[in-house]
Amino acid sequence: MNQDAQYRIMSALVENKPGVLYRISNLIRRKSFNIESIAVGPAEVPGVSRMTFTMFSDHARFDQVMKNIDGLVDVRSVEPLEERNATVRELALVKFAPGAPVTRPEVTSFLETFRANIVDLSTDTLTAEISGDPDKINAFVNLARNFGLKKVARTGAAALPREMITER
């Protein structure tokens, strides 16, 4: 791997058919990439899904696997997204079980700092939702370990390119 290795994001528009995700992820695996995250959901056109892949790679290998994916029969288009030119968001659900020495108010104050919302409460636990770019989620999850973190579910990054701001 070359020196320019970093986390890179790829956005693919694909037919929503059985086996498409398998074919793409299998191709990525075949080229020895570890997928950091995948987010998949229906896109703006019926029957078409948008997949967002994050993986750690240098530019050349990333470019190569993108060309391979673009060649697949069910792939409409694929593009790289650079973080500074894209909106990247991820959602995480994090369950806390605060207990001595952490108190529940300490947890809620921590959540407020991150603008996380409480979405489920029980006598012993609370679940918060947080969204933001993956760095923010990473920071949140890391700090949450000091506040009685029990479980984490992350969606993986979804991303869209930013548009140029045009003057009117």
Add this chain to the structure above:
Amino acid sequence: MSGAQAVVEALLREGVEAVFGYPGGANMPIYDALYDFHSSKYTPLNENGFRHILARHEQSAAHMADGYARVSGKVGVCMATSGPGATNLLTGLATAYMDSSPVVAITGQVPSYMVGTDAFQEIDIVGMATSVTKYTFQPLRVRDVPYSVKAAFYLATTRRPQPVLIDIPKDVQQNEDEVEFPERVDFPNYQPVPDPDPVVIKTISRAILSAERPVILAGGGVKNANAYQELQALAELLVAPVVTSFMGKGAFPENHPLSLGCMGMHGSRRTNNIIPECDVLLVVGSRFSDRTTGKMEKFAPNTKVIHVDIDKAEIGKNHKLPVVSLVADAKKALQALILEIEAGKLSGERDTWVKHAQEIAVMARTEHDGNGHYLSGVETVKMLRRFLPAKAIVTTEVGQHQMWCEQHFKVIEPRTFLSSGGLGTMGFGFPAALGAKVARPDLPVFDIAGDGSFLMTENSLATSVEEDIPVTVVVLNNRMLGMVAQWQRYFYNRRYSAVHLGKSPDFVKLAQSYGAEGVRVETLLDLENALNKAMHSPVTTVVDVPISPEEDVLPMLPPGAGLKEMIVG
């Protein structure tokens, strides 16, 4: 109509002449439909409908289909049942995938309501075949069957040819439904490769016209595009020497004055040496395989490389920085280049280079000629070239004999040389020869084999005899896994590990036990007589040619070495 009948009908509509297969529990409805078909319940489109050829192992069925496809340029069809039948196909599909050959495989699957239950002979063949196919289908309704077949043929043969798998659950084969046979299929995201960009053609043409020392490197893509004439026309127009990769062998007549033969691991030393010397290298339909280039950093560091390929993903994959690249069909690209170059003017001074190249061509052609008297691997291959008509089809297995063919079997006519170059599948040659013979019953077909490789699929002798598909197998028998032994000799200090095959079997008796002819030869004269007899025999002949276990394939590019660093001997 049942799903099984729809399969047969769809194959007929594709103009299929032959299907290579093996029945089993999960594809019995298809075989039952074939029974109907052979008792003329159907009116076949072509005179005799299609033949079913019973393989003796599904891997061989896939190689037969592959051999058929490589010789005819049409889709080769193979069939197998679920589970082990399907997994046995995989090596054959992988072979076709690596060498870009249009094979369609039809597998039976357990009934759809049992999929996922680990039923008897259930295997996830769609998942397993994904890495070695362009696409897979699993029709779950009878009415989807004709579309799947039509689409499989379309996908297998368009853009870069590659295998496609259709996995049909048994209940889908059995059920009845109204079916329609589509005239065409539509894949909006999968379009034909566009015509060559005229701007890029101009750029390439300028680079070639101003080159002083141009060389053309042709790969298998030229053969797949049937661009034989175009390649020759361009080479002659430019008076540029032509080198091929192993897969490109035969893309350019190897007896042509501009042919420098094959380059690469066992290419000619002088041919390999010329690559770093040329100033412009036009690469058409080659993927810069490591076996072709040697160490990439030393491949052609100061050469302007122009890469034309039908597959966008090949551009920049192995050769990182072609100066110009063009994604196009080889035939169309060469046609456009010829038009453009005819209009231009050669500006570089070429005479010295052309003279140099032609001297090299002559030397490369005779570079490793032996003394010509005793029965060796090399002499056998050279004898075969002298003996066989230019149109005869030759297949090889994998190993030393294959590389002797690369060096000494000069291919002259299109689609007459078949070998597993990408995957390197031992056992490919014999079944591929049978497939080739089915495609071209009018031509003599020879499998040049090693004793190790031939044993991997020798049971296809039964198919060859029972189905009346006569070919000749020439076994270069050194009682060794010769190529592995050679590497152990050079790179492992002569520690021969697990390479001695011994004297078993007796290939003459083996052939005879199948009802084929078997003959052992002791001299070159014997060999010539045996070949003569074999070529006119109505049954397959196995010619056992005992050779020395110490004979090397030379020259040789050690793994990781640059093109100019060949071991000569």
